[in-house]
Amino acid sequence: EIIDGGGRVLLPGFVDLHTHLREPGREDTETIESGSAAAALGGYTAVFAMANTSPVADSAVVTDHVYRRGQEVGLVDVHPVGAVTVGLKGEKLAEMGMMAAGPGRVRIFSDDGVCVADPLLMRRALEYSASLGVVIAQHAEEPRLTRGAVAHEGPEAARLGLTGWPRAAEEAIVARDALLARDAGARVHICHASTAGTVELLQWAKGQGIAITAEVTPHHLLLDDSRLQTYDAVNRVNPPLREASDVAALRKALRDGVIDCVATDHAPHAEQDKCCEFAAARPGMLGLETALAIVAQVSVETGDLSWRDVARVMSEKPAQIARLDDQGRPIGVGEPANLTLVDPDLGWTVRADELASRSRNTPFAELSFKAKPVLTVLRGRVTARDGVAAQPGTGVRA
């Protein structure tokens, strides 16, 4: 089939280092199948499924299952992320070696949604990860500074009477784990960087030659805590929406390469977990189907990034961080490719009801954007086209 991409932008398939798919355990909010369709529609050809499932992905039994299920669905390569510890807030390191060696070939381990506070445990995790050649993705929250916190600590939270989440809760862990990674000779990846101070720390650590990388989410690039005024629980997320000055610093850091890539932190939640009071709602927002539109709006349309840079932050850099050998590299002539065709001028409005995700918790509902992925190709097969995902099971296996 010859596809005419005239007037569109052809990019390598996007790679999301940070996706919550909720299977196993909360299939009412997302499944590997529904999340894969959302990913394909968002232009992704690979996603990394976070480990805070139920049961937690802390053994090869779970990570291999997630990988196999992703292959059966075949709409996107689902790479399982392994938990750093056994269980939530675990005190024992997980068998990372077993997960890395299994068919799921786990390349990223994380405490996202699992939360490891103990510095000694994280030090040992970094040492273990270095011996395996894998990377630790750090959720970057000091839980003793965020107890009861639901919103960014600042004038807005104070005015609204919401308990504040200080920037230092994130920055303390970024600084700590930069130093621990240095000492362990390990690689550390900072999840969802959200403050101007984190950007300064990243710049410092990279200047020291520490093997540190970082991601920023589309929501932290677009939204600030002025959104909280409605008390709408859809805006509750960890880390919280920060101030406009942080948003500006994050955009600049993405432009300058201090932040390496964009990752969604796609976090589906059930209606009943989001319809309650702000402080009682679960944190998290959908991201897969809106990420490219937001990145285009805040960077390409402002002149911060070129489309070539979008390929870097959405595909090449995340593929490098995860050491995917089959994504984000030049494709040889005649080789089946992972591609995303973007219409930069389509013009569209996000409708929560029309998303492929099983959940509806998007803070971008009714917002209009220009750019949208219109065709996604995984190893030469179309996985999404003009807003419609291919049938599961008809895709191509790795």
Ligand code: DOR
């Ligand atoms: O907002 C968030 N949601 N942050 C996390 O760290 C976890 C995630 C989730 O699993 O819902």
Ligand code: ZN
């Ligand atoms: Zn997190």
Ligand code: ZN
């Ligand atoms: Zn997350």
